[in-house]
Amino acid sequence: MGRTKRRARTTLRRNEAVRGIDRLVRNVETGRFERSLSGLTAVGAVVTAGEIYFEHDKASFGDPWMWAPIVLGPVGAIAGVAGVFSKTAAKTLLPIAAATIVANGLQGTWLHARGVAQKPGGWRNARYNLEMGPPLLAPLLVTLVGGMGLLAAVLRREK
Structure with a gap:
């Protein structure tokens, strides 16, 4: 393949990427x-x-707080679906549910850090305890889901 053809394909891909970004920005602007x-x-x-x-079931739900993110999952789902169909729900119900999910994710990170500390050797044996203990950063995934809900709540709604 010639140099000119490669350059043309590269330019075409770059233009497609720019159009994709422009389309995303337009979608944000229009709601x-x-x-x-x-x-x-x-x-x-x-x-x-x-x-x-499934992960908390492996741990036999040893702490009652393990049920909180499982209960908040359907709450977030209902609020998200309601936000798709109703502007009022998107601006009231969704941010409340999303903020609760974010708070629970941050609480879960703290509880997981405490769980690592309670393993034999605690943080002095961090390499082993991080692998064998509760996943330290996993609750932040829940926080990301809540963050998406909060972002959706502050964006402009399509007219």
Whole structure:
């Protein structure tokens, strides 16, 4: 393949990427992205709640707080779906549910850090305890789902 053809393909790909970014910005400006992000929040809440259920089930739900993200998953899903169809829900119900999910994710990170500390050797044996103890950064995935809901709530709604 000649140098000119490679350059032409590179330019074409670059132009497609720019058009994709322009389209995304246009969707944010026109309010289409708010509904999409509400829907993604709903899907993310269901997926993470399911994953958390299986992981906490492995730990036999040893702490009652292990149920909180599982209960909040359907709440986030309902709020996300409601946000897709209703501007009022997107501006009231969704941010409340999303903020609660964010708070729970931060609490989970703290609880997981405490769980690592309670393992034999605690943080002095961090390499082993981080691998064998509760996953330290996993609760931040829940926080990301809540963050998506908060972002959807502050974006402009499509008219």
